[in-house]
Amino acid sequence: MTHTPLETSTDENVGILASNSFDMNKLDTLHGTLHDLVAQREVLGPCYRLFYQKPLHLVSGRGTRLFDSDGTEYLDMYNNIPSIGHSNPCVTKAVTEQLTKINTHTRYVHQNILAYANDLLATLPPSLDRIMFMCSGSEANDLAIRCAQLYTLGEGIIVTAEAYHGNTALVSGVSPSIGKDVPMSPTMRMIPTPDTYRLGTDDIGTWMRDRVAEQIADMKRHGIRFAGVLFDSIFSSDGVIPGKPGFLQPVIDLVHAEGGLYIADEVQPGFCRTGDTFWGFQRHDITPDIVTMGKPMANGIACSGMAIRHDVLEAFAERNPYFNTFAGNPVAMAAAQAVLDYLREHDMLSHVSHMGKLLVNGISNLAKEHPCLGDVRGAGLFTGTDIVIPGTKDPDRATAVKLIEALREHHVLISLCGPYGSVLKVRPPLVFSESDLDFFLSALDASLTDIGK
Amino acid sequence: MTHTPLETSTDENVGILASNSFDMNKLDTLHGTLHDLVAQREVLGPCYRLFYQKPLHLVSGRGTRLFDSDGTEYLDMYNNIPSIGHSNPCVTKAVTEQLTKINTHTRYVHQNILAYANDLLATLPPSLDRIMFMCSGSEANDLAIRCAQLYTLGEGIIVTAEAYHGNTALVSGVSPSIGKDVPMSPTMRMIPTPDTYRLGTDDIGTWMRDRVAEQIADMKRHGIRFAGVLFDSIFSSDGVIPGKPGFLQPVIDLVHAEGGLYIADEVQPGFCRTGDTFWGFQRHDITPDIVTMGKPMANGIACSGMAIRHDVLEAFAERNPYFNTFAGNPVAMAAAQAVLDYLREHDMLSHVSHMGKLLVNGISNLAKEHPCLGDVRGAGLFTGTDIVIPGTKDPDRATAVKLIEALREHHVLISLCGPYGSVLKVRPPLVFSESDLDFFLSALDASLTDIGK
Structure with a gap:
């Protein structure tokens, strides 16, 4: 082997930048203020990406929580920038x-x-x-x-x-x-x-x-x-x-x-x-x-x-x-x-180590009921879970995309990564608590059930 | 002509990045807190530069003014980042x-x-x-x-x-x-x-x-x-x-x-x-x-x-x-x-145009008394003044460096630019006022007199 081509990528731009991007050609599926705001993004040009089929219009944040313009509360399981909590x-x-x-x-x-x-x-x-x-x-x-x-x-x-x-x-x-x-x-x-x-x-x-x-x-x-x-x-x-x-x-x-x-x-x-x-x-x-x-x-x-x-x-x-x-x-x-x-x-290192173990254990437990959850791995509050065809290690990107959309319906924000765009990237703010964990695991369980997995 | 070498540069790294940099080998010329703080900058490595032979330890700013740790007030005639004033x-x-x-x-x-x-x-x-x-x-x-x-x-x-x-x-x-x-x-x-x-x-x-x-x-x-x-x-x-x-x-x-x-x-x-x-x-x-x-x-x-x-x-x-x-x-x-x-x-465009003309006129008037001030040019509040050997257009970097050090003694902060490192770069925050102008012109006049020019 002399040079490793990207043979592992399954379709174009699968990487972290486009894993669940909104398709601007589907602008007419949006309505009201959201439609207008997304439409206005034309001035930003075509390089920008929005998360989700129905993009989020977030107006406030506290700790691990984010709030949409209609007041809907989301648990942030994705953003690592506000590591000590949104609006700390x-x-x-x-x-x-x-x-x-x-x-x-x-x-x-x-x-x-x-x-x-x-x-x-x-x-x-x-x-x-x-x-x-x-x-x-x-x-x-x-x-x-x-x-x-x-x-x-x-x-x-x-x-x-x-x-x-x-x-x-x-x-x-x-x-x-x-x-x-x-x-x-x-x-x-x-x-x-x-x-x-x-x-x-x-x-x-x-x-x-x-x-x-x-x-x-x-x-x-x-x-x-x-x-x-x-x-x-x-x-x-x-x-x-x-x-x-x-x-x-x-x-x-x-x-x-x-x-x-x-x-x-x-x-x-x-x-x-x-x-x-x-x-x-x-x-x-x-x-x-x-x-x-x-x-x-x-x-x-x-x-x-x-x-x-x-x-x-x-x-x-x-x-x-x-x-x-x-x-x-x-x-x-x-x-x-x-x-x-x-x-x-706040001795966050100990907190992160503790919560990270609980998070991996929690997802691993759900994997027993939901066989599309393949390998569950992590260090601290940075975890990855492979979404696979049950009984195999074959990546299942379509299910992964459905799952993060379903999780959004259950008020959890998350994204995907990996060569096949099929790994759940679970990476909440470090101030993630045990009640956040319960909320997340319930939402993950329900979302998997919703999509028939 | 096929390729323009930098034959205009008179010594190494003359450009904007090193025009009046503190020489870290002269650390022992500093004393007290300033000495200690400058010495501590070793952890930042050798790429960083400090302005002035005696670096400034600035602790607060308001409008066009900056204040050193000992309470000394300076008129900022250099910094274009706080264009609407320090600490606006x-x-x-x-x-x-x-x-x-x-x-x-x-x-x-x-x-x-x-x-x-x-x-x-x-x-x-x-x-x-x-x-x-x-x-x-x-x-x-x-x-x-x-x-x-x-x-x-x-x-x-x-x-x-x-x-x-x-x-x-x-x-x-x-x-x-x-x-x-x-x-x-x-x-x-x-x-x-x-x-x-x-x-x-x-x-x-x-x-x-x-x-x-x-x-x-x-x-x-x-x-x-x-x-x-x-x-x-x-x-x-x-x-x-x-x-x-x-x-x-x-x-x-x-x-x-x-x-x-x-x-x-x-x-x-x-x-x-x-x-x-x-x-x-x-x-x-x-x-x-x-x-x-x-x-x-x-x-x-x-x-x-x-x-x-x-x-x-x-x-x-x-x-x-x-x-x-x-x-x-x-x-x-x-x-x-x-x-x-x-x-x-604040219709800053009009303000800047007005003040810019006054600034160029003011420096030009001083040039009649101080022949080392060569070409005075500007647009708005971005002006350049060539420091030259009187009666010629030959750049005089040594005088330019002395001048900005003297201006600092008169509580005016400024820097140099240009191929010879001999152009006064006068570029105050846009909120520059007529009293600031008077202060600057007096300081410039006095500084030129101090250095015998």
Whole structure:
């Protein structure tokens, strides 16, 4: 095997971006205000996507709950950005207070960025001793790749076959899940999704190491110098694959032996999401060379970051200054600090570990009654459930799409991911409670019954 | 002429990013809290820059004024992000109110993005009928280039020799002012800075068209298909060059005749900055194919955008979905709406035009007494003043650097730009008043006297 095409994708743009998108050609199925608002989105152009056959017009949120314009309450089992809860007053307070004082940029000294930088670095391995801030996960991954390339003097980056790492030109080129029509970078190579459910190996680490080795060999054959790997620590868009803790060790060992860097994309798994450890890669007891982060970092205020070894950063810094207008500004830092403080003060790591186990157990119990629920897996409050043809491991995307539409009718918001668009991505705000769990499991049970599964 | 090297740069990294940066090797010249805070910035790595030999530790801001930790008040003559004033309560109120309601993303319907999109498009030519949102100007320019490339099926982008368009991999490659050690994109070509002061032509439009024509010819010779030009409408980092209104018409005509697109980078000149017209390109009565915007858009909350012709966008959208987690979220849109409302309700366009004329006149009057003040030019509240060897047009960077340090002693914050790092970039928040002007002109006069110029 020299190169892994996207043979696993069953139809166009199955990835995370289009799993249950509203079809704008069906605008006339909508009515009233919703129809008018959706119609108005024409000015935003055709790249934007709305969730659901009947899109949601959300007007408020509290904790794990979201409210539609008609007052309908939904349990949010999908959004990881408001990890400490929708409209968390700690964040509102921090942002408001800072906005009334000052909001400038990093060319002036400000204590917020320094206090936060130190607090954040304390969650990371000591070798990751530098932190820079950006506005989006895309910007963080864009910079991380450039740092890896300048340090190694290589170009070749390896990702998984259904990876999503962001939307800049560079990062889109290493994000195969964007869609088959988007050309990938010629110096990027893919390994297949480490599908622990279907691969039939109990040593996924060795399997994955061997796939990476094959792609490094292929790069050499093409005269491409290996720069490193860029892996989401829970393979979010590949279908949420926590795997056995530690399985990434042989992979990172190979990467280092081959002179490459290991970039951990923690934009989705970071900030207590996977339970037990603050960062997803820490479940595997590995030490990446670069860690990127974003989404839940400031509960919805634009904020992302890149933690990096100082010697790796220096290879970039020798040639490149870097300034990012809004990044690391006092307001973004105040919001990020409020999130980090909340996570610590509420011991969210323990809460997430506890609730995550209950969530996986709950779904697993339902699987006994509903055989379309295949593999149920998770780490903390990041879980994936394969929807399959009963008695097989064959993915059943049609049922998966029906199920998330049915769940919406039962007031639960959720989405899909994975190479076949058939994995339930269950990822509620971290403040998810036991009563939320009961509500979710009842709704899942009822929804499966509704669709005859 | 086939290719314009950066022969105009006098020393390394002269561009906007390093014009008066603090030298971290001089840390021991600082004392007390400032010393400690600057020392702590080591964790941010060596890419960050601080303004001034003695960096500023700013803790609050109001309108055009900024306050240091010891209570010292400064007049801000540099920062264009807080265009409606530091800590403007309208923005704080809009952000706070929206944060208490909901802050999700564009996959749910929300009225804020639609109301703002329509209001914003109303400021633009009718052919620019689609608007998308990002977090940073870099992301907007990154996407704009990709759209131009997919529409034209070309790769070649032309910029000016001291342009700065952002910090992603793609956009850094078309930002020569980042520094001579940063490799530029092999398919990018540069034209010289359209230096109206030194070029000795009163037909800068024809001159510039001819330079663009040369670079298109060079692209053809190299088998690179021309995709378009990316020009800041006031050539901010080239030294602030407003030029005669209308001079860009022959340039855009050529670009279109050659099958390329004209991308107007309005990240700095947009949102009333240049006076008379809402957008910088409107001073020239041209209609770009894509317009990018950012910095002042939401007064410091991360927000940027790309306005584009629907047919150009469709070439991108056919292949690419696009999602940007934080972009266009209800909070960013509320902040942006507050800014736009403020600009309209306070008729800032008239205010800026009026104050801009007074500012240029005031500096020009001082030039009679201080012959190191060379060309004084501006549009609205975006002005540039060349610092020169008296009696010549030779740039005097050393004096320019001394001058901004002296101005800081007189409680005025300002910076430099241009190919020689010798142009005073005078660009206060738009709420700049006549008493601010008096304060500035007195400080400038005194500072020039202090440095013996």
